[in-house]
Amino acid sequence: MWAFLHRFASPPHFYRLSGRMAPWLGWACLGTMLGGLYGGLVAAPPDYQQGESYRIIFVHVPSAWMSLFIYVVMAGASAVALVWRMKLAEVVAVASAPVGASFTFLALVTGSLWGKPMWGTYWVWDARLTSELILLFLYFGVIGLHSAIEDRRTASRAAGLFAIIGVVNIPIIHFSVEWWSTLHQGPTVTKLSAPSIHLSMLVPLLLMAVAFKLFYVTVLLMRARCEVLERERNAGWVRALIAREGSE
Amino acid sequence: MLFVGMIVAGVAVAAGLVIAAMGENMLYFYSPSQIRAGEAPSGPSIRVGGLVVEGSVRRGEGLEVSFTLTDGAETVDVRYAGILPDLFREGQGIVASGVLEAGGGRLRAEEVLAKHDENYMPPEVAEAMEMARQGGKMVPPHGARQ
Amino acid sequence: MTMPEPVAEYFRMGGYAFYVWCSYAVVLAVLAFNLAAPALRLRRVRRDLARQARFTEDPDLGQDGDDPLDADDPSGGLADTGAVSRAPAGADRRDDPRDEPPR
Known part of the structure; x- marks a missing residue:
């Protein structure tokens, strides 16, 4: 196991293996997403209270889950x-930040587009929405630190430290709807009792969640390949790789 | 290095501002019981959250509307002139923000927001649950968690 | 450009068309950007590295690596773009034998 990890973690192997895995993951993601979109936009019935507008849930909730999940992965990797x-x-930490920021942005924008017709406002400063906005700033902080420091190792260390400190925000986001009175409603799926969502809506929701997770892994591998290639630009295997490409 | 310092400082300031904003609003709304107990500050704009009492909605001229909010124990009357969110209906969870009129029992609302629950189901299922409820079985009430 | 009524009704989303379709459009746009950015970056990195390799004499490359590159030289600066355009857009993501590490 350890030997495998070591082998996988060696840059040339990672570069080769990730190049082979990324397309498969990408296709799996596309398939799941098409299934989820069909289930959510066509097959699922309208909601008893919110009618058709609740269909935003199928992109909003998976985005919000990913925004938290990716942050934890990023901090863990750091x-x-x-x-x-x-x-x-x-x-992995560097490559995760832009994807995580994207999903956080999506969670905020889709939530806003959902809030306007249902709540009556695009935005309120309640604990859930505010802590999610802070998460976006945390991602920006990590990305900013990375691009601001010239030396890659130093940059990674500084941004990693920043990311680890920011982890305190994650439980705050998750429990904000329980700790404080918020306009945002409580959790639907991730609570201890049975999910309070009908099966015909739960299935596409989970499909979309799986699709987003696959999307993250795909993009993570693609970004990591660039990063590896740039970091190892003077290593023998990169030179040989480029040379072989040029000679074709 | 200076640039890095500036970024860190910038993020810190931004986060600080947001946390300050959140501190004010950590408790996003008060319940009618808290209003009656005098826990809400008088004067500045406050928010009251509760369920719209069945049969309490009165439409006046134009967009004028008045209704009563309850948390099960106490009630607060709300008067409002403006566009109501699509989810506004009797029995629905609502957060109204505005100024308490003298006496403390009535809120002059500037904004009315709907708070929906975390339950999602097709209309037929909701109807079936409603039937079951009327048949004597208990189901969780729709609307805001207090 | 008239749609059958059920289809038009579907796209109206019960009056919430703007909010629902905007949400899905934003998601699609952001996801597409997330896919395109690293794909383009990988191409750029490879092109830069190839250019760098051409200007540095590298004993590691051996004879077989150097010769074809030299043969490209008469075409001048165009040799670079040629090397890139030979790799189609999808090539970055596909597993090709070039990706194998040396030895």
Whole structure:
């Protein structure tokens, strides 16, 4: 197991393996997403209270889940990078930030578009919405630190530290609807009792969640490949790779 | 290095501002019971959250509307002139923001927002549950969590 | 450009067409951007590295690596773009034998 991890973590192997995996993951993502879109936009019945407008849930909720999930992955990878000096963990952390920021942005925008017709406002400063907005700023902070520091190792360390500190925001976001009185309603699926959503709506919701997760892994691999290639630009295997390409 | 410092400072300031904004609104709304108990500050604009009492909605001229909010124990009357969200209906969870009129029992609302619950189901299922409820079985009430 | 009534009715989304379709459009746009950005970046990185390789004499490359590159030289600066255009857009994501590490 450890030997496999080590082998996978070696840049040339990672580059080769990720190049092979990314398209498969991408196709799996597309398939799941088409299924989820069909289920959510066509097959699922309208909601008893919100009518057709609730269909935004199928992109809003998975985006919000991903915004939290990716942050935890990013902070975890940063911690691994800081403790064990693992280069690939650094790469995972860097490559995660833009995807995470994208999903956070999507959660905010789709939520806003959902809030206007249902709540009556695009935005309120309640605890849930505010803490999600802070999450977006945290992602910006990580990305900013990365691009501002010239030396990649130093940049990774600084941004990683920042990301780890920002983890405190994650439980705040999740429990905000329970700790404080918010306009945002409580959790539907991720509560301890049975999900309070009808099966015909739950299935496309989960399909979309799986699709977004696959999307994240696909893009993560693609970004990580660029990062690996740039970091290893002077290594023998990269030179050989480029040379072989040029000679074709 | 200066640039890095500036970014860190910028993020810190932004986060600080947002947290300050959130601190004010951490408790996004008060319940009618809290209003009656005098826990809400008088004077500045406050928010009251509760369920619209069945049969309390009175439409006046134009967009004028008045209704009563309850949390099960106490009630607060609300008067409002403006566009109501699509989810506004009797029995629905509502957050109204505005100024308490003297006496403290009536809110002059400037904004009315609907708060929906975390339940999603097709209309037929909702009807079936409603029938079951009227048949004596308990189901969780629709509307806001208090 | 008239749609059958049920189809038009569907796209109206019970009057919430603007909010629902805007949401899905934004999601689609952001996801597409997330796919395109690293794909384009990988192409750029490879092109830069190829250019760099052409200007640095590298003993590691050996004879077989150097010769074809030199043969490209008469075409001048165009040699670079040629090398890139030979790799189609999808090539970055596909597994091709070029991706194998040396030895």
